[in-house]
Amino acid sequence: MQAEGAAAEDGRTPCTWVPWLNQDSMAPWEMKDFTTYADVCFREFGDRVTYWTTINEPNVFALGFDDETASYAYTVVHNCLLAHASAARLYKRKYQVEQRGFIGLNIYSYWYVPLSNATEDVLATKRAFDFSVGWIMDPLTLGDYPENMKKNAGSRLPSFTPYESFQVMNSYDFIGLNHYCTMYVEDNPDSLKVHPRNIYKDMAAKLYYKEDGVPAGEYPIDPGSMQGMLEYFKQNYGNPPIYVHENGQRTPSNTSLNDISRVKYLHGYIGSLLEAM
Structure with a gap:
């Protein structure tokens, strides 16, 4: 368990996420064990934790570290969603009324922009959002999963039973967002000819x-990307409550006393948050 924040007396409370072993398969008893583990966390720390994040960046760690492990990503995320839903339903049923807390899940995403105005790049950008945020x-x-994912991944993408779909849907009070910068997207249809695929x-x-013009080791400064991300959630997912869990400027080492770039980055991104509200 990772607790972030400080003591309640100075106006802040811990924000907690519950880590989970990265597995490419999950038996019913393992799902039950995760829910039991979450139950212990809710019971022992719920009087001090207002915001619970069940799983941090499942759309990142599920990708593994090479092409082979990436082939398991669909199964890993599927299990993460079922585990999140199980823990969230438990919290809402057993603890939320008394503890008056909130539970959600964290997502990492770039802001995606077409590399050109070509229709192919525009459609590829939609796929990039579907394969990350969607x-x-x-x-x-x-x-259910986006149609682009079901079409391109086929039977390799697990499916939800009607009961699982019902459990997963609306199983959150807020979404945690980790966002840093923009990626530009170019259509690559030839990749669909590769077998096996991930x-x-x-x-x-x-x-x-x-x-x-961006120094090596730094993120490009593009404040509009943060506003774009928040607008994307608003337009596509009913304007859910969002907490920005991670954002900041990666800078080279030994620059902490001359961090003008980071000041510009934070100033711009905080301003974009205000514009999106």
Whole structure:
């Protein structure tokens, strides 16, 4: 368990997320064990924790570290969604009224922009959102995966039973967002000809940083990306409560006393938050 924050007396309370072993399969008893573990956390720390995040960045750690492990990503995220739903339903049923807390799940996402105005790049950008944000948010909001994912991944993408779909849908009070910068998207239809494929190939898109004039090791400063992300959630998922869990400027080492770039980054991104509200 990771607790972030400080003591309640100075106006802040811990914000907690419950880690989970990255598994490519999950038996019913393992799902039960995760829910039991979450139950212990809710019971022991619920009087001090107002905001619970069940799983942090499932759409990132599920990808593993190479092409082989990435082939398991669909199963890992599917299990994460079921585990989250089980723990969230338990919290809402057993603890929420008394503890008056909130429970959600965390997502990492870039802001995606077409590399060109070509229709192919625009459609590829939609796929990039579907394979990152939609991978998590569509089941949580609509009870199923995006059509682009079902079409390109086929039988490799697990399906929800009607009961699982009902359990997963609306199983959150808020969404945690980790966002740093923009990626530019180019259509790559040839990747769909590759066999076997993983999620990177199924997306059928190439992703690029736009690093013109950006020092090595730093994120490009693009405050509009934060506003764009929040508008995307508002337009596609019913304007859910969102907490920005991670955002900041990666800078080279030994620059902490001369961090003008980071000041510009934070100033711009905080301003974009205000614009999106």
